[in-house]
Amino acid sequence: MDPALIKIAIGGVVLLGCIGLFFGIGLAIAAHKFAVETNPLIEEVLESLPLAQCGGCGYPGCEGYAIAVVTDPDVPPNLCFPGKERVAAVVAELTGKKLTAVEDQIAVVRCSREEGRVSHKHEYIGFASCTAANLGFGGPSSCQYACIGLGECAEVCPFDAITMVENFPVVNPDKCVSCGACVRTCPKKIIEIQTLKARVYVPCSTMDMGNKVKAVCQVGCIACKLCVKACPAGAVAYENNRIKIDHKACIAYGPSCNEACVAKCPRDIFRTYQGREVIARKPELGLKMAG
Amino acid sequence: MWTVVACLIPPLLLSVFVFGIQVLLITAVSVASCVAVEAASQKMLGRRVTVRDGSAVITGMLLAFVIPPGVSPLLPVLGAVMAIYIGKHVLGGIGYNIFNPALLGRAFLLATFPVAMTSAWLPPLKDIAVFSYLGEGINAVSTATPLAVIKEQGMAAFTEMFGSGASLYSSFFLGWRPGCIGETSGFLIVLGGLYLMYRKYITWHIPVSVIGTVALLSWIFAGDTYFTGDPLLAVLSGGVLLGAFYMANDYVTCPSNKISQLVYGVGIGALTVMIRLKGGYPEGICYAILLMNAMSPVLDGWFKPRRFAPPVGGGR
């Protein structure tokens, strides 16, 4: 081979080698000097999380929770909803915290727009988003606490657990991890997280008075408070013009009351709830149910 | 949209007179396949079918306008698939395409059928009585486009073929020369463009900056020495007018702000002249527009509209 070419080749190799060496040393110094102190435990915890970035724990992303649970002794290890018991156990073991039970929860839509035959007070034309529709006169429904039905909750659900059936959100209990993304986005604030062990639920969120509700909805709560009086456990309360159930007290009392509230309700707005099975709805209306 | 279609019909009719009836066939095939591809892709992608808005018809006509009149009528079918499906719907449908669909179709055809797309030129029909006087200045009818003749054989050969002086300009301006189907008639294109401006569908910014830049740079660089080029010939001999009025102006792919539109137009003009003089192709407007299409979001980011009175201290 031409010695000149060999010379050039060697020159190239040497030159590039020198450049590589220079930058290599530079990077090594930089890595050492500007090293970010990381707790290896955070990495470990982060790896154990499902990394769905759902925000259900209330921290900005999975890394936020990992940092919080490692550094803050008050943050419980069972906040990761998608991870359920398995992840909670791992996190508790890694952080040395006491494992408390992870409650299986689910998002429920507290509205019975279809059964109540809530009519439209106006036609909504515009950007198909519940928040946008809500800006104009509180949405198209006559009941201002009714589901708008444009599916913003289904859109934000990171687990595709919500499907829109006839413009009404239906939560799939197998997919819902109760992260609360839908609760945060719903402009009507009618989605709630409740335990799967709950015995009853109230699919109505109205804060209006009786005659106003009767005018717009055939099943809506008319604030007669018969349920409050009927409950032997004192688990049903009327708070902020809305029915609120203390599920803990309800479950603790047990089935001996035979769901007195459901029996007493004159509007059929108290429903027995069988968790993972099917959300009890009046069968004669023949509504399609998922799950 | 339909107004634009109406503005495109006169150049098409003239083209039929100049090149013959097959032009109509190519255009019809192109429009029909564009509409069909649009409907099919919207169905396939689960979108609302909006063929009635006329945008596919415009794309079809413009696609036909930028291919030579002598190609097989099957060519525009392929071009339509590329233009509408790949160029528009895969990218998200109308409003989301980065590149002008018709030009993307042409670029695809030019790459896949280079021979047909660069040699299927037709000479203007001389025996139509109405137009015969126009041909008097042309000594030898060429089947190559004026720009190709200039590029490959030089200015002398061009003058020998197409003549020179006023008769050359008038025949070029009226559309009596070989070229793509819709690009030849400068007069009708400008007329349609002015009408669109009058109706306020387009503004002067892009056409003026494109044509002005092409004229200026051609005058400076296209001659044997500096400042001896022929700006009028440069504007009339290729697809600059069609590109400036109908292609570069496409709402979706051009910048929205007036200043960035001017920069965009200058960029198209400069790239066109550069490709013509230094590049491998005789005509550069197609690639110039496509390249500047890619730039237009960046231009819009650079040149923001002047805010009425932004908050003191640069915003919140």
Added chain:
Amino acid sequence: MTSLLTFPKGGVHPPESKAQTSQLSIESMPVPDELELILGQHIGAPCTPTVAKRGEVNEGDIIGEVSKGLGVPLHSPVAGKVKDLGSSAHPMRVSSPSITIAVNHEAEPRRYQERDWHSYEPKELLGMVKDAGIIGIGGAGFPTHVKLSPPPDNPIDTLLLNGAECEPYITSDHRQMLEYAADIVEGAKIILKILGIKQCAIGIESNKPDAILAMTEAARAGSTADFSLSVKALTVKYPQGSEKQLIQAITGRKVPAMALPSAVGVVVHNVSTARAIRDAVVLGKPLCDKVVTIAGKGIARPANLLVKVGTKISDIVNYLGGLKPDLAKIVMGGPMMGFAVSNLEIPVTKTTSAILFLAADEIDTAPHSQCIRCGWCLDACPMGLEPKEIAIYVEAGRPQDTAQFGVFECFECGSCAYVCPAKRPIVQFVRLAKMKAKR
């Protein structure tokens, strides 16, 4: 007449559609049997009622007071009995607390004595304005006495009266300028005295030549050594009557974003507010009626009505002979910035300047399509914003990132949505962006 003044950037020319009512004199509507007075008439916290259920009230009695923060008292427009303290439908909010008054038709209408205001001190005049419950009745509902007490570090030199009335259909200011020109000028002089300044310019769009003439004459007659009033004719262009645009058109000054007009030494009031101030100071009459333009093809008889605050739309409809079958949409306010309403039980508030009953051919219900980036909204935006970008960001689910396009400078004039060839509800996107970006 000198050349017309205007703002340089943006603006649109919607059909004026004012011919329907511009020639109709203001007509006083008989008081209906029942009035519903919304307690939150102005910007800020709503009033708290000072009357009890079943209590008697006289015309002009204070029935609601604001305990803290911005606000003005609310007066009973009529004599009658408080029927209910409940809530009623509201044009913007879904519902709002209100006072329902059953009207006593037998009661004598209250008489107001004219008095000479020149002897009062500016402080006293300001108190009268506040006590009369006057707010910016051009639309925003900002308490007027607050606007009349600008921060001391911004010296004011000019008062602008806004008679542009650039919204299509509305003619209530136009008729008031024709019929009450002297009152408006007197109101302007009271404002000048309160502010301690001399200069007042009245801006009127040139499509109201009769109003320009009437106001010019009244301004000439009213100008004295202490007060110099002039009328400025403005180009017909929407949104000429927007505060910042009006200031720029007449004085050439630009109000910075997030700042009040006082930052450039200007105070702007609507002509009808000036008239209300005159009535409050000269007659001692609180603000409890309103000139409202009723127009559109969906109402049997269009009119410029003087109605009591609290009159329900349904009463107005009955008085004017009912609705026409081709009614498609009811809008409170102008077609550009007004709100569509879905309930005829909504009462007129102090800020209602028009109720439009639009027929199907006056509105556009076509569904919107994707943005084609034509940039027409950029040319139309009087604030030099990029409405298309805001809309695209909101549609893509990133409303929180729209502040870079100046979403908070937008005053929702609707010029962008008006010119949009894809019929995109850009104002709605902007409102959504403002809401989410604030969170």
